[in-house]
Amino acid sequence: MTVYRAPVREMQFLLDDVLKIDRYDNMPSFSEAPRDVRTAILSEAARLSEEILHPLNARGDLDGCTRHPDGSVSAPKGFGDAFGQLGEGGWIGLSAPTQYGGQDLPSTISCAVGEMFSSSNMALEMFSGLTRGAVTALLAHGSEEQKKLYVPKMLAGRWTGTMNLTEPQCGTDLGMMRTKASVQADGTYHITGTKIFISGGEQDMTENIVHLVLARIEGAPSGIKGVSLFVVPKRLVNQDGTLGQKNSVSCGSIEHKMGIHGNPTCVLNFENAVGWLVGRENKGVEAMFVMMNEARLGVGLQAMALSEIAYQNAANYAKERLQGRAIGFAAHPDKPADPIIVHPDVRRTLQQIRAFNEGARALILFTALRNDVAHRSNDAALKEATEDYLGLLTPVIKGALTDWGFAGTVSAQQLFGGHGFIVETGAEQFVRDARITMLYEGANGIQALDLVARKLPRNNGRAIQAFIGELDHFIEENAKQVSLARAVSALQDAASDLKSATDKLLKLAMKDPNDAIAGSTDFMHLVGLVSLGYMWCLMIKAAQEKIEAGDTSKYLATKLSTGSFFLERILPETALYLRRISIGGKDIVDVPADAF
Missing domain, CATH: 1.10.540.10 (Acyl-CoA dehydrogenase/oxidase, N-terminal domain)
Known part of the structure; x- marks a missing residue:
């Protein structure tokens, strides 16, 4: 349990x-x-x-x-x-x-x-x-x-919502979708088609389900430019808000999955289901991406959340599991064996998971706060800067954080040994549930491609340059703080690697775009590591300020030691990513397809 x-x-x-x-x-x-x-x-x-x-x-x-x-x-x-x-x-x-x-x-x-x-x-x-x-x-x-x-009824939990994008023949390439919408005399549309991988697509917990569905209006342009968004409720809703008859939406099957078994992943069939246009015709992807971008940030949060609970249970197990002795002495001579927490590699594993969890949590809340402030501000420059930041960091939070969050659950499972492979301990469920975060809302390779091919060069690199400028400002502002010397130095090295990698990618892209794209996942992880390093510097600074003000709590001491671990042992991996990016992609793109 x-x-x-x-x-x-x-x-x-x-x-x-x-x-x-x-x-x-x-x-x-x-x-x-x-x-x-x-x-x-x-x-x-x-x-x-x-x-x-x-x-x-x-x-x-x-x-x-x-x-x-x-x-x-x-x-x-x-x-x-x-x-x-x-x-x-x-x-x-x-x-x-x-x-x-x-x-x-x-x-x-x-x-x-x-x-x-x-x-x-x-x-x-x-x-x-x-x-x-x-x-x-x-x-x-x-x-x-x-x-x-x-x-109102969705917020009250009486109705739930879904998003319907994927079809059997198209996932990321939404321009290939076949679900069609036929306009009716009363202004409604009849929606016909099949959607797959619809989380929460059918359930008995609420009175109604409000499906948001992408479909192509008959006669609309081909490709992604001809896709519109519709609201298609499971049960039709009368003007007074009461429920009418069941709509022509049915669950053809639910998927048998690796994890998240408690949430039904449905195949939904729409047979002339009644729908209403949301927003403008042929602008459905733009409307749906409001939901998609929020979901991608939420998926990064999910991965960190599962890594957190996996860490908690692994730490508890490591302190309780008696097995062998500490090297050279008995740490607990009154017991038949020592708990495995005495071993340095067990502590390294736990420290690595915790360092990621705490850095990722900070980055997610930092990003949410930034969005909150801009959303409530009348400052046009601030709004533009925040849009740039979100555009740059959304694929990183979704992609890099889910890669590392899943890795955290696997590392936590490893500490259980064979017991981590059986159901009773619960460790394997965290691994299975976390795996989906790397796949849905756009698989992580797509996130890396989006980052390098679209977000990086947009507006002549304005977003990445602003992010690097923010790092430089923090480094300059805190360069003379003795208590932050090691942290600032580590961040400065990582920021330098990011600058070099950015310049290298842009030069590679001018010669051969595939050469740059080959390094996209490395660049995504590099930006992610630097972002977490920045968060750790902010946390260390805040902890030092509280200590200098007289707070001697164990919590702050642990925060500093975990931050030191991240900055000394994990953040230097930026140099590895830079090396991989710098060599280009010839050893990847020049291999013929039939060689695989």
């Missing part, structure tokens, strides 16, 4: 001391989330995670979802009640506008809460996350009538 303890202290340190979120309390939403309110929210979310959501995690994985002959799907026992509590408690709409039933708190807070919910029960939290994403798309592109009709 696994355990979970929400890292509330860690989140408070990040929000209060590193990000200094209270400096924005003069802005809308932030004024509603002072420190005492944040503490209450995080504490209650921790209770829900530990006492309600996590106890259902293993059972949901074991029982999975059941599709019945009539096409209906049952969620695991207990999921409906737990999801109802999330809706009734306002957790789904934590950062949504109050006019539609949300609480309009900063999304930075809902990010922290989302980590707890994903750690404790990722399959269940996915229902909430997808619903929030669908709400975001409707708020950004839907008509006022659509917002009023759907959003």
Whole structure:
């Protein structure tokens, strides 16, 4: 049986001391989330995670979802009640506008809460996350009538949301989709086609499911430029908000998967299903990407969240598992053997997972706060800079963080030895659940390609140059701080590698784009490592300030030692990525296809 303890202290340190979120309390939403309110929210979310959501995690994985002959799907026992509590408690709409039933708190807070919910029960939290994403798309592109009709009940947890992109013949290449939309005399559309890999596509937990579906209106241009977005509810909704008859949407099957068994991944068939256009014709991908980009940041969070719970259980096991003796002496002579935590390599493994988790958590909250501030600001330059930052870092958070988050669950499983391979310890579920994060919302190779081929050269490299400039500013500002000397030096070396890699990629791309693309995953990981290094410098600086102010807690001492581990042992890997990028891609792209 696994355990979970929400890292509330860690989140408070990040929000209060590193990000200094209270400096924005003069802005809308932030004024509603002072420190005492944040503490209450995080504490209650921790209770829900530990006492309600996590106890259902293993059972949901074991029982999975059941599709019945009539096409209906049952969620695991207990999921409906737990999801109802999330809706009734306002957790789904934590950062949504109050006019539609949300609480309009900063999304930075809902990010922290989302980590707890994903750690404790990722399959269940996915229902909430997808619903929030669908709400975001409707708020950004839907008509006022659509917002009023759907959003309040989605935020209340009475209805859920999904996104429907993938088809059997097309995944990333949405221009190949075949689902069609036929306009009707009353202004509605009939949607016909098949969508696959639809998380939460059918379930019995809520009264209705609001599907957001990409389809091509008959006569629309070919390719991605002819795709539109539609809202297609499972059950039709009357003008007064009551439910009407069932729509022509059916679940053809649910997938038998490696993990996330508690969330049904459905094949959905649309047979002249009634739908309503969201936004403008042929602009569906633009509308859906509002949801997709939010989902990609959320997937990075999921991977870190699973690495966190995997770490917690591995650390507990390492301190309890008696096996052998410490090298050269008995650390616990009163016991038949020493716990495996005495071994340096076990500590190295745990320290490596923890260093990633804490750095990744900081980066996710740092990014969420940046987006929050820009969203509530009237400063056009700030909004543009934030859009650049999000464009650059979204594929990194989705791609690099899920690579490393999955690796964290595998490393945690390794510490269990053979016991990590059996179901009873729960370690293998974290590995299986984390694996999907590298695949969905755009596989990680696609994220790397997007970063190098699209985001890096956009606006003549404005985003990456701004990011490098921010690093340089931090380094210059703190260069004379004796307590930060090692941290600043490590970041400076890593930033130098990033500058060299950026210049090298741009030069390679001018000669042969494939030469640059061959190094895209290395570049994604390089940007990711430097980003985590930057976060660790911010955390070390905040910890040093608290220590100098008289705080002698063990927590801060541990924070400094973990930061030192990251900066000394992990961050220097930027040099390896630079080396790989610098040699170009001839040894990759020149190999003929039939040689594989």
